[in-house]
Amino acid sequence: MTLQFSSRAQRIEPFYVMEVAKAAQELARSVAATRDPMIFLNIGEPDFTAPPLVLEAAERALRAGQTQYTNALGLEALREAISGWYAQRFGVDVPARRIVVTAGASAALQLACLALIDRGDEILMPDPSYPCNRHFVSAAEGTAVLIPTTAEERFQLSADKVQAAWGAKTRGVLLASPSNPTGTSIAPDELRRIVDVVRARGGLTLIDEIYLGLSYEEQFGHTALALGEDVISINSFSKYFNMTGWRLGWMVVPDAMVPVVERMAQNLFICASTISQHAALACFAPSSIAEYERRRAEFKARRDYFIPELNRLGLSVPVMPDGAFYAWADCSAAAERLGVDGSWDFAYELMHRAHLAITPGHDFGSADTARHVRFSTANSMAQLQEAVARLQRLIG
Numbered sequence: 001m002t003l004q005f006s007s008r009a010q011r012i013e014p015f016y017v018m019e020v021a022k023a024a025q026e027l028a029r030s031v032a033a034t035r036d037p038m039i040f041l042n043i044g045e046p047d048f049t050a051p052p053l054v055l056e057a058a059e060r061a062l063r064a065g066q067t068q069y070t071n072a073l074g075l076e077a078l079r080e081a082i083s084g085w086y087a088q089r090f091g092v093d094v095p096a097r098r099i100v101v102t103a104g105a106s107a108a109l110q111l112a113c114l115a116l117i118d119r120g121d122e123i124l125m126p127d128p129s130y131p132c133n134r135h136f137v138s139a140a141e142g143t144a145v146l147i148p149t150t151a152e153e154r155f156q157l158s159a160d161k162v163q164a165a166w167g168a169k170t171r172g173v174l175l176a177s178p179s180n181p182t183g184t185s186i187a188p189d190e191l192r193r194i195v196d197v198v199r200a201r202g203g204l205t206l207i208d209e210i211y212l213g214l215s216y217e218e219q220f221g222h223t224a225l226a227l228g229e230d231v232i233s234i235n236s237f238s239k240y241f242n243m244t245g246w247r248l249g250w251m252v253v254p255d256a257m258v259p260v261v262e263r264m265a266q267n268l269f270i271c272a273s274t275i276s277q278h279a280a281l282a283c284f285a286p287s288s289i290a291e292y293e294r295r296r297a298e299f300k301a302r303r304d305y306f307i308p309e310l311n312r313l314g315l316s317v318p319v320m321p322d323g324a325f326y327a328w329a330d331c332s333a334a335a336e337r338l339g340v341d342g343s344w345d346f347a348y349e350l351m352h353r354a355h356l357a358i359t360p361g362h363d364f365g366s367a368d369t370a371r372h373v374r375f376s377t378a379n380s381m382a383q384l385q386e387a388v389a390r391l392q393r394l395i396g
């Protein structure tokens, strides 16, 4: 039987990050016993796992049989706890009634796109950006319009570019701050101007703030939710809270959108994982937050070590990341030194000759992605130091 797949399914390109990761895993097995086992700098998730109180809370929930469906919007206590976190950490009043708990930021993005985007609607996004975000738009039969960005713009959209690109079919913007793959945030004044431009056109501002908790500069670590109730923010327990596989996230939506998202979540997901929700309540205990802050300092220390080393090695990182755990490096000079052309071949050479797994820019857009690679610093300081030593030998 020949299956006929939908055009929707066919529009979704492979997530090459995962394909590269698979190739690296395979090679890792064959080089495991050599002097240079594989170092993974391609990973988009923290190398830490959930802290002890969170594990204990999950165990307690399991043993107590707290394993049935929850309300589609999430446990009331968890929505309250997230609301408290916004107040305490960001000084912003986000009422629990506007918080929707989801199966990761991925489900939140899916729900937001399905709730707001109609066939043919165009959503403006920066190039480079997280590949799945444009696929969520396309799954809702909208069109992601990628706008090339520059280092001067911190690889983010600017209000001028949003204004210039806005057309009859434009429905809004989908931003991510800090960004994957660049680790750079939108400057606060620029973000305010973008929101004003969008608002003046009756459009939507969707902002993926999944890396906001992992912010290293006071200047940038603010939530866009402070700019008004019409801003829709997506977040997650995956990154700052180190719970990627637990599949838990949330989004903050305007009051009027809550019943719509509730209806869709009831139908599409029923609810986010109940065990994960009970466990996540312990994320906000003072000792858990203290541990997360210690880990955030560790991520910052890695950034402060690794980015200057990349620059020194000719893998220029034009904007110092202010958050997340990524570096968006221009590999053209280093590739030339290796006698190869483009980020795909450069990543391949690094994987095979230095056993360093990194991510070619390809996934993240089309503008300048053949010149860029993404390094992830979600690995120990010792591994980062070893990676620098290998890069030094290969391209230094």
Ligand SMILES: Cc1ncc(COP(=O)(O)O)c(C=O)c1O
Binding pocket: 044, 103, 104, 105, 106, 107, 130, 176, 179, 180, 208, 210, 235, 236, 237, 238, 244, 248, 249
């Ligand atoms: C920018 C961005 N948004 C969303 C996600 C998806 O995260 P989650 O695990 O919460 O679904 C990721 C994961 O890497 C990401 O980098």
